[in-house]
Amino acid sequence: MDGYPFVHSEHVRFRDLDAMGHINNAVFATYIEQARVEYLASLNVLDRPVYDQGAESMILARLEIDFRAPGDAEPDMVDIGVRPASVGRKSFTLDYRLEQGGELLAEASTVLVSYDYERARSREVPDDWRNALERPGPVNA
């Protein structure tokens, strides 16, 4: 997980498997979402959960996943590295790396748009978000 200072680990559930015994592709999106929620919480700039809608919210605008290997039931943890890739005026991009037992499962990327639900429109990325996203160094151990 070189270059991924933040890593969230998710337990593979039997329900995550599909009829081929592989981790279903939609579950990759769930693992990525969970890692994103944990990463954004770790930035300590949100005064409430990321999914609470208000003046300071964000919208998932784009998701891309490159699947590199099928995931299986074992080993039973999937590690999801998260890192900020770029911060624009109204949006930012996070990159992800999914590994299972040290093997690369997928690489992914999401674009998140800063959004004000109360006014129902996009808005500039707040300075404290920008600072947190651009802060160097490890976020978790």
Place this chain on the structure above:
Amino acid sequence: MDGYPFVHSEHVRFRDLDAMGHINNAVFATYIEQARVEYLASLNVLDRPVYDQGAESMILARLEIDFRAPGDAEPDMVDIGVRPASVGRKSFTLDYRLEQGGELLAEASTVLVSYDYERARSREVPDDWRNALERPGPVNA
């Protein structure tokens, strides 16, 4: 759904909603998967379900989704248009358009690699698949 000869409709379940009351982003991947399964079955070139692994199988190599509007519980159907975008030597690309009540929810694309599970390696797209994918005109009504 202009340009999408094949359209699959999926019923929005309460379980598809997230804590914001929107259709969760991972569920978009599930809708897309279901439309893909139905589309591939409609081509009539597979002698068994697409998820049966054998000499004639395919692997999802890439998924990209551009979210255009949040999906809601109502109207309770999401329409997913599918069309072949390109057919390469060992892979092909399908494009998707998701609408709810005529409103655009998302545009998406997947790359599928032709794969032989028995030999554990990619292989050329079979001719009958290629012919079916390149066949013009409406696939379903």
Place this chain on the structure above:
Amino acid sequence: MDGYPFVHSEHVRFRDLDAMGHINNAVFATYIEQARVEYLASLNVLDRPVYDQGAESMILARLEIDFRAPGDAEPDMVDIGVRPASVGRKSFTLDYRLEQGGELLAEASTVLVSYDYERARSREVPDDWRNALERPGPVNA
């Protein structure tokens, strides 16, 4: 579906299958929930979706499912019959029958407690709910 005046049909998704190729047991709970949402909406006594929390809400207090046969990918629809079994002072019981292609998959039952989220306590089943639940005859065709 004798004795089940209300029947909701749900499309089986590839994502509903587990690693054995069967409809996962938790998905039965989802089918039952969806049929319940549709059934309660059909009673026309709620002025908003059943999952909106307020003075007139209900809580799922108990779920029991007897699995009679494994569900499969085909036929691709599961029919879920719903009927009121009994109405108590503060709760009521709904019974369910799940069939796939005419074959019995499961029988189920739920207890729902009438609840006032604003006051955070159970309350009597409102008269209009009681009347609707005890109304005889077919609810949908």
Place this chain on the structure above:
Amino acid sequence: MDGYPFVHSEHVRFRDLDAMGHINNAVFATYIEQARVEYLASLNVLDRPVYDQGAESMILARLEIDFRAPGDAEPDMVDIGVRPASVGRKSFTLDYRLEQGGELLAEASTVLVSYDYERARSREVPDDWRNALERPGPVNA
């Protein structure tokens, strides 16, 4: 978790929440399933995963859940205690207790039938299963 020698903990995912912000009832079934899979694996009497179908398999015949409190996003772990309740000739019953942050969320019970998929019929609970299920004392710490 008095009386529950085996406890499995599952991380609450954002995807586990429903539109009310509560852990969805079907996800309780998934937590219970996951704890069951882990518990059965801990008995060390199966030579392959419980969901592999063969001569020594089991079928979920009944699930009942009594919901005691809504589950939330926080605290982010749900603990699921599992214990054998009774062992019959061809089936056995497991009891479950779900807690979040020490608070009781639900009590549950499942009946599992010993099944031979190759012969497509129920069969007696194998002696080594029976012995493992009836073995006293803590299974995990």
